[in-house]
Amino acid sequence: MLKTFFEKELVISGTQKKDGAANTKKDVRKIQSWLTLFSIINPAAATATGIDGDFGKATEKAVKNFQEVKGLTQTGIVDEETFSLLTAPMRNAFTKQSTGPDLRQLIVNTAKNHLPSHPFELVINQQPNSGPWVRAYMDGNEGADWLWCMGFVQSIIDQAASAQGKDFRKLMPQSYSCDTVGTTGLEKGILFRHTQIRNNPSLVKPGDIFLLQRSPNDWTHTGIITAVEDDLFETVEGNTNDGGSSNGNAVLKRMRNFRKSKLDVFSIQTLV
Structure with missing residues (x-):
């Protein structure tokens, strides 16, 4: 890893x-x-x-x-x-070997394997986005400015890809920025726009990454897509909450309606 x-x-x-x-x-x-x-x-x-x-x-x-x-x-x-x-919850989340027939399923299973450990941020010295889980996902960084949803996503992909001897940086640069990853997807031709997805949901597969679009080149939140059903993405996301915030406090499993939200999708297919 x-x-x-x-x-x-x-x-x-x-x-x-x-x-x-x-x-x-x-x-x-x-x-x-x-x-x-x-x-x-x-x-x-x-x-x-x-x-x-x-x-x-x-x-x-x-x-x-x-x-x-x-x-x-x-x-x-x-x-x-x-x-x-x-510290057993973190040890279990990061060191328990997930299984799956391919990288996509490994990513999904790895994301789900973090859920029982209840990753949660703390407020330390009046700074949210702090604590052991945030530092783990964000390579030691923490504090109000360190939104950690992309740090979570890349930690999951890294953990899954490493199990197959793969380097996730061949897919995307190591970053904490949704904008950096979204721009990379556009440059590589592997970012599907929300309009494309609404016309053809089969473009999206488990293990792909959603990016919540604020404007065509500005994304505010991300997570792992674990299933696609009807108009819905089932997801596992970091730095969210029950309301789906892009600056929440936990890793949660959620449902998102891709016909009601501007959810672009970064495909992991080139790493599979």
Whole structure:
């Protein structure tokens, strides 16, 4: 894989504990971030805590609560075992080998494999688009300006293509920009316009990428198409929400009506 920043999110430099002499703010923020992410899908676990790099009483108690849920001794200390359990969702998403008869199905299955891990952004230092998942998809970048939908899409394609020994950059440049990828599709003749798709939906196949068009050369959001049915694309998207926002906070499976929205489609056929 080319996009391997996720590996940095799976490790800390050493054991972290309340007022520990070996604590580092970077590692403590990671721990606090994962505790808060755990609380999003386990709201009764009482593991949400401030993300400030200070391992105090609140963080210690949040760690103990997490350890209780996981059946560990409640030490309040984050050693390798506890941190490995905290980060298990990301490890499963990025390292579990998807299967499929071809690249298209590999892309679809890889995208779907990220869903059970509940990738979600955090607000850190009053900055949205932050946290371990955003950094993993965006090669370490995070913050309000780092919209991460294309980072998610390219992470999925990279993971799937790498399983076949392929370099996704032969399809598109490595980028976080929908505009860059859309322009590349036009130059290569592999971007189908929404008007073409409405006339001939068979142009679109699972594994292709939709680009939400604001104007003919300006795209605001993207995602992986996992199925095409009637007037609908079934998708898996990053940086979205229940309302389909292009600056949401999660990876979600969605349905989009391509007859009601200007959805251009970037074909992956040249990489297949």
